[in-house]
Amino acid sequence: MHTLxxxxxxxxxxxxxxxxxxxxxxxxxVDASGKVVYSDQPPASGAVQKTLKLESLPVSVVPGNPLPPxxxxxxxxxxxxxxxxxxxxxxxxxxxxxxxxxxxAYLGGKGIAYREFDVDTxxxxxxxxxxxxxxxxxxxxxxxxxxxxxxQSYDAVFTSRK
Numbered sequence: 558m559h560t561l562x563x564x565x566x567x568x569x570x571x572x573x574x575x576x577x578x579x580x581x582x583x584x585x586x587v588d589a590s591g592k593v594v595y596s597d598q599p600p601a602s603g604a605v606q607k608t609l610k611l612e613s614l615p616v617s618v619v620p621g622n623p624l625p626p627x628x629x630x631x632x633x634x635x636x637x638x639x640x641x642x643x644x645x646x647x648x649x650x651x652x653x654x655x656x657x658x659x660x661x662a663y664l665g666g667k668g669i670a671y672r673e674f675d676v677d678t679x680x681x682x683x684x685x686x687x688x689x690x691x692x693x694x695x696x697x698x699x700x701x702x703x704x705x706x707x708x709q710s711y712d713a714v715f716t717s718r719k
Contacts, residue, residue, distance in 0.1 A: 585713075594717065646671035649685050649695040653677075660694040660706040669715065 586600040587593055594600070648664065648671050650657035664671050674681035676693055688695060688702075696703040696714070703710050 644699065646696070646698045647674065648672070649674045649676055649681070649688065649690070649693055649697075651676050651693050654693050656706040657694040660696065660711070663706070663708065663711050667715065 585593065586602070588600075646664070646669055648657075648660060650661065650673060652675060661673075674684045676682055676685040685693075685695075690704055692704065694704075694706050696706075696711070698714060699717075701714055701717075703714055
């Protein structure tokens, strides 16, 4: 019983220390035709209307998921781009993750079709390991990756798809 309690405390401490996502920057601009554009690259015209910093989005750490070893030429970014067809939306999630439930509710509420990988299944775990991520949810679409969930970050990503 004491060992179980210590293990739970260590798991909670590890989750608290590693539960933040890396920062992502999105740029909001208006093109020549008046269309609002969101991109992870600054516009060529240099006329940025707004810069969105998506930092520390909430994630749930996947227990026992070490980062995969780096393979020359096939790191997580290359694997992500190779496995993600243009226009397709993929969500890596876990049934126990509250942020994942919020992400799924967002996608369902907007009528966005997506492919789902449950990281607690053998197939989902293998696919998730290729990403090099430590927490869920992770959303992939059009070469963009959002680790964690916030309505603002998902709005920005899906507004740029239109």
